[in-house]
Amino acid sequence: MVKRVLITAVLLSAAFCSALDFTYVEMENYGSAVSRIVIGLYGTGDYKVIEGNNYVEINLDNTNANKANIQYQPGGLVYAIEQIDNKMVIPISSSYLLEQMVLDSPRRLVLDIIVAKPDKQQKLELADFYTSAGKLNSADKIYYELAKSYPEDYAILYKWTLLLKQRGSSRINEIAAKIPQNSEYYPFAQQIIKGNQLRKAAQCTPAVKTQNACKIEGDKEKAETKSLSLIPKAPEKAEKTANPIKDKKLFATKWIPKLMLLIILILLLILIYHILANVGKRKKKPPLNFNLESQKKTELTTEENKTLVLMVRRLLDSGWKNSEIAKELKIPEEEVERLVQLCHQDES
Known part of the structure; x- marks a missing residue:
């Protein structure tokens, strides 16, 4: 019984300590091609990501999950984010591909929801x-497909040249050479090849169309900044930028499992105390009184005397x-002596 109680208490405390909770949800759209969702998690439990036809669902193993602070941004693939108990439901407006990764300190689940069949503009947004996001190989593949489909779109070749420069690829000369001299992107591609700084070259060129090239580079840097803001590098920075309501929720989320564990331990100690106290209070059986001297001898009736006399006489004759x-009849020897005297009286 005691073992069962201890095991149950340990399992309950372990369940409360390992319960996983949502803390916050943040969202960022990258045009109409990508929606990045960052979900803050607290605890050591487990979760499951379910991909439906037009939704993504995250299920926690904690049935009493706290309400998360959800920051939704409209205008992308995702048209709502809703928490239902221990589930985070993300409905999606069109067919999609899902890429996910898990970050630590603090623990976060990052979901990249990508349009399944992108058009030209969406492919450019996806490459950006x-x-x-630092996935340069994936961006390289998209630029390859775009350049193959649109060989005379020199803006694509220019952006591809920028990517190859960032990767340090030896193919940069081959791709930059495809930009003709009459293109506004030609001088910038040549300066990239020579190793000059792109930003200074863009500022020194007064052409109207070259401003688009400057804007491309500025958009790239802006996208990098937004991406980094979605994924905080350290928990200290995240805590400084968090709002007071979110901080209170995080504080409560952290202390609820510890408080429940403390209550369970106190109840367990009280139960053990009562079990140990009751062990020493078992009722003792009253001692049997074997004092034959204090017991009164009951007088035998006349018929009983006659029967015993006959039995004693037969045994004496034998x-x-x-x-x-006395041993055979289970009576005291004094009683046998008395019966023997009665035998002699009957004989006389």
């Missing part, structure tokens, strides 16, 4: 997103001794 007769 991959570049800002050569039995008084002690043997």
Whole structure:
């Protein structure tokens, strides 16, 4: 019984300590091609990501999850974010691809929801997103497909040249050479090849269309800044920028499992105390009184005397001794002696 109680208490305390909770949800759209959702998690439990036809669902193993602070941004693939108990439901407006990763300190789940069949503009937005997120190989692949489909779009070749410069790829000369001399992107591509700084070259060129190239680079840097703001590098910075309401929720979320554990331990100690106290209070059986001297001898009736006299007489005739007769009849030897005297009286 005690073992069962201890095991149950340990399991309950472990369940409260390992419960996983949502803390916050942040969202960022990258045009109409990508929606990045960052979900803050607290605890050591587990979760499951379910991909439906037009939704993504995150289920926690904690049935009593706290309400998260959700910051939704309209205008992208995702048209709502809703928490239902221990589930975070994300409905999506069109077919999609899902990329996910987990970050630590603090623990976060990052979901990148990407349009499944992007058009040209969406592919450019997706390439910019991959570049800002550090997924340069994925961006390189998209630029390759775009350049193959639109070989005379020199803005694509120029942005691809920028990416190859960032990657340190030897293909930069091959791609930059495809930009003709009559293109506004030609001098910038040549300066990238020579290793000059792109920003200074863009500022020194007065052409109207070259401003688009400057804007491309500025958009790239802006996308990098937004991406980094979604994924805080250290918990200290995140705590400084958090709002007071969110801080209170995080504080309550952290202390609820500890408080429940403390209550369980106190109840467990009280239960153990009562079990140990009751062990020493078992009722003792009253001692049997074997004092034959205090017991009154009941007088035998006349018929009983006659029966015992006959039995004693037969045993005496068979050569039995008084002690043997007493043992056989289970009576004291004094009683046997009295019965023997009654036998002699009857004979006389």
